[in-house]
Amino acid sequence: MAKVPAAYQATRGSILDVDRDFYARLTDPAGRERIEQLTVPIRDGLAWTVPAGHVIRLSTQDGPQVGDFNLWSLHNPRERFWASRTRQLQRAHVSTFDRLWSTLPYLRPMATIIDDTLAGYGVDGSGVDEEGGRIHDLLGTRCDPYVNRLLTGEDFDHHCHSNLVRAVAPFGLTEFDVHDVLNVFQCTGLNDDDQYFMKACPAQEGDYLELFAEIDLLCALSCCPGGDLSVDLWGPNARDPLETCHPIGVEVFRLDASLLQGWRPAEPSPYAGGHGMRGPGIDWAEKKRDLAARKTGR
Structure with missing residues (x-):
């Protein structure tokens, strides 16, 4: 099958033309200091702030686990992560050197992925497995109690949407501020009928995704109640996946000033x-x- 070119093309020197050498240097452990270490408990959510120019590491602490990630501008929560535009500008599953973009009228990179231990997942390190599954998903969105009620007739208060709502409440945000997510460590794709599928998370203890904050951020992460998604959540084979749930670690690193020479926080769209x-x-x-x-x- 012929490869169709992407609709959104990066011209040399544009904001889509990422300086890979610069971001690769930011992964050097000798050039950073950890200033915060947190744990997102199973079936719960957590929110935290990250200054521009710092690095966020999300890691699977005790075993495979998927998480639902939201981002806002710390000083203006109307500016938030835009999953669908990121999917267009980058790809449907993001990895190293992809950027997470904000909503209109701001449209700027909020964070840039600088490291991903699952980048070599799949057949021969291609990032895709035999069934078309890929990692760090922008195709789907968070599970929520509304669709759960629709599918099961039951109420459950610890879906990712609810976890994120509780997490950001101390920061003055509400359910209306929670938005479409980056599904970290989640393996998904589209089947032959163009339908969304989810597979068991391939992450192992210690796998991580690192992002560089391009602006001051408020971040929130839900530890999905579906755990590693190896158990059906809905349908005739559904059962409680509690035994597959693990916490997710969060670390924030301050970088040596020498590594950031020439860098400036991202500006809103001109x-x-x-x-x-x-x-x-x-x-x-x-x-x-x-x-x-x-x-x-x-």
Whole structure:
């Protein structure tokens, strides 16, 4: 089958043209200091903050486990991770040197993946297995109590959506702020009928995904109640997957200043137009500058 080119192409020097040498250098253990270490308990959620220019490591502590990851701009939660645009600009399953993008009107990289121990998953390290499964999924979204009620007729309060709602409540956010996720460590794909499938998580104890914060972030992660997804959650073979659940580790690292020379936090989209709306006394360029100042705190 002929390979069809991607619709969104990176031109040389554009924001999609990632400086791989720069980000590869950030993985050196000698150039970092761990400043925070947390654990997301099984079937629960956790939220934490990360300053721009720091590294986040998510790791499977005691065995395979999938997690649902949300991101917001720390200073403006209206700016949050945009899973569908990230899927278009990067790929449906992300890995090293892919970026996580924010919603309009900001549209900037919130984080860049710099390391992934599962990057070599699949056939001959291709990242895809015999059935088309890939890791770190943007195809699906979080499990939630609403669809569970729809499928089972029962209420359950510890789906990923609910875990994230509880996690961000201390930061003043609500259910309306929780959004489509990056499913970390999750193996998924599309079957021959173009339907979404999930497979057992291949991560082992100690596997990790590392991201570099391009702006100040509020992060939240749910330890999925489905555990490693080796057990059917719905359907005729469904059973409680509690025995497959493991915690997920979170670490935040401060980098040596020398590694960040020349780097600056990502700026919001420079689009300064008014979407075709014009009127007397409206200076759209000035409004855009004011918006950017409010978003960056400057």
